[in-house]
Amino acid sequence: MRTSKTDFIQFLHCPKSLWLLKHKPDKYPHGEFSDYAKKIAEEGYEVEEQAQALVGAQSDATAFSFQNEFITARGLYARADIIRKNADGTINIYEVKSSTSVKRDAKHDQIKDATFQKIVAEETGLQVAKVYIVHLNKEYVRDGTVDPKQLLVFADVTDEVNGLIGETSSQIDDALDLLSRPEIDEGSCSCISLTKSNHCDTFEYFNQCIPAPSIYDLPRITRAKVSAFTQMGRFSLDEIELDEVTEKQSFVLKSAQSRAPVIERAALSKFFSQAEYPIYFLDYETYSSAIPIVDGARPQAPIPFQYSLHIKRTPNDTQLVHVEYLAEEAAMPLQLIEHMEAHIGEIGSVVSWHASFENTQNKSMADLYPRKSDFLFGLIRRTLDLEDIFKDGYVDIAFGGSTSIKKVLPVLAPDLDYANMAVSNGTEAMESWVRLINLPDSPEKDKLRKDMLEYCKLDTYAMVRIFEEIERKT
Structure with missing residues (x-):
């Protein structure tokens, strides 16, 4: 079973979601690729073209190649946007992004993304000397023909990547172990302790016991509060007391418990x-x-x-x-x-x-x-x-x-x-x-x-x- 970088990132967010995708694709709620996601993907290709034009104009252009695939014996798969073959036999990896900075948040961790790339490349026998994230320069202002040299920033993230090798290798092992299992407990997934905006696509499949409305409908509820409620098995808003929520959340809670709108005429x-x-x-x-x-x-x-x-x-x-x-x-x-x-x-x-x-x-x-x-x-x-x-x-x-x-x-x-x-x-x-x-x-x-x-x-x-x-x- 092939495990790609995209699969690995999905595993980090919700392991069981990836298992369902691989083992029961007919049960996976694929839906349509969102319009915004399509736009981001298309823009990624446009930025890649600019990056290719930039390195292609350099004196060492012949050292660069594009869309190189790495496949390991245990099924790990990665495709590097750009690599450079160095004189000492090592390579540099360049990951091209359409963001205006290097993203390190949990949802868009580009360093973890790049770390996976390095691990897979080195498992195929290569030695990676440097890792770069190529992103847009937010200060660039177009004036005439687009200038790739001014448009793009080559951020050296090698030290950050090297610092994550051990952790990421362990996580890859965990992902492969999970995917090797023909069956898992499908009663719930780890997203049950996360806020609604962080739920996986398969949340409803794995957590069918969650009532509607639920604690996830409380606005700006913290992950710590969600975790506390879930550990006690309290999901229904009928089980939550007013002194357990913030003032803003109390309005939603009152409405849920009264089955009616809460109207504060003074505020209106x-x-x-x-x-x-x-x-x-x-x-x-x-x-x-x-x-x-x-x-x-x-x-x-x-x-x-x-x-x-x-x-x-x-x-x-x-x-x-x-x-x-x-x-x-x-x-x-x-x-x-x-x-x-x-x-x-x-x-x-x-x-x-x-x-x-x-x-x-x-x-x-x-x-x-x-x-x-x-x-x-x-x-x-x-x-x-x-x-x-x-x-x-x-x-x-x-x-x-x-x-x-x-x-x-x-x-x-x-x-x-x-x-x-x-x-x-x-x-x-x-x-x-x-x-x-x-x-x-x-x-x-x-x-x-x-x-x-x-x-x-x-x-x-x-x-x-x-x-x-x-x-x-x-």
């Missing part, structure tokens, strides 16, 4: 008292890419290319004004800013969902265009975050412990639905924009434009509906 009144008419419901769509697509852009830095704006002029206004903008060529967002200036007045609140995202874009655009900073920082000062209401003002266990608009909307405005839209999420909007700016004028382009505008329009109209629904409850 405070929010709505800050709302000044006219109210501008604003949402941006942004594009980021490993290789900057336009002059002035940095690697992986978001570029706002679209916005939707619903304007509610008075509390009783039922004839909303809708304004929209969609860039139809690759460009920095100056025209978008000027379009907003023409439609957002000097008074009135700006309402967004998870407003830190919109405000981060406003700050970034103010840095790019200092003469627009008064307008953009004005937007920031006037912004209210509609998501805040659902943290302590209106909490319903039907939201699944989440404050995402995609969780809140079906409960409060079930007639509005993203499910059947041609463009239905931010990643699809990004991919659609790239298609749009490269398509010639045609019915296909017209339809794509319409689909993109409809998606962004729903984002802001959804905010209006939610705002109005909660306002009625104050």
Whole structure:
């Protein structure tokens, strides 16, 4: 049985998940490769091309080779993005990443990744002298043709890798031992002691006894708290006392135990008292890419290319004004800013969902265009975050412990639905924009434009509906 680097990383996250994939693939909830994961994979290939172009232009270019495969006698498999054969017979390994730094977090441990590569290469009889992570330079700003020398950083991680050889070798042995077993206890997996965002794809398969809702629906619950509850076999929220959770978590707990929304009218009144008419419901769509697509852009830095704006002029206004903008060529967002200036007045609140995202874009655009900073920082000062209401003002266990608009909307405005839209999420909007700016004028382009505008329009109209629904409850 072949065990790849990807398999090993999956083992580190959840050993039983990997076992199920290898031994009972028909039981494994494969699902579709997420749009975002596809985007990351494609960008990895683009960065590899830049790295290959860079080393290919060096005086020692013939020493480099690409996509070298290593297969050991016990079935370990690795493929190095780039290797260099050194004069003394050793090799250097270069792992190319589309990130703007070397990642060392548990979910994206690139050092552990590289350590696996070295171990496998050396088991085939090679000697690895140096290990590098090739990543993007976050300070690079495109100016004309992409310059690989300025775009890429070659980070020497040899010492870190060497420091993990013993630990990683032991973990590889454990992985191979597990995979050699024809049967395992399928009653639970190690993710049972982790928070929801860290659960494996097979969590429901291995942990069928978990009730819904459960302790995993408590917002920002710590791993230590999850571990404590699970060791006592307490998964149902009916088994948890209010003095065992934080104040924010208590709202979700109360809702679960009462089977009803928890409404804090004082918090709602405070929010709505800050709302000044006219109210501008604003949402941006942004594009980021490993290789900057336009002059002035940095690697992986978001570029706002679209916005939707619903304007509610008075509390009783039922004839909303809708304004929209969609860039139809690759460009920095100056025209978008000027379009907003023409439609957002000097008074009135700006309402967004998870407003830190919109405000981060406003700050970034103010840095790019200092003469627009008064307008953009004005937007920031006037912004209210509609998501805040659902943290302590209106909490319903039907939201699944989440404050995402995609969780809140079906409960409060079930007639509005993203499910059947041609463009239905931010990643699809990004991919659609790239298609749009490269398509010639045609019915296909017209339809794509319409689909993109409809998606962004729903984002802001959804905010209006939610705002109005909660306002009625104050």
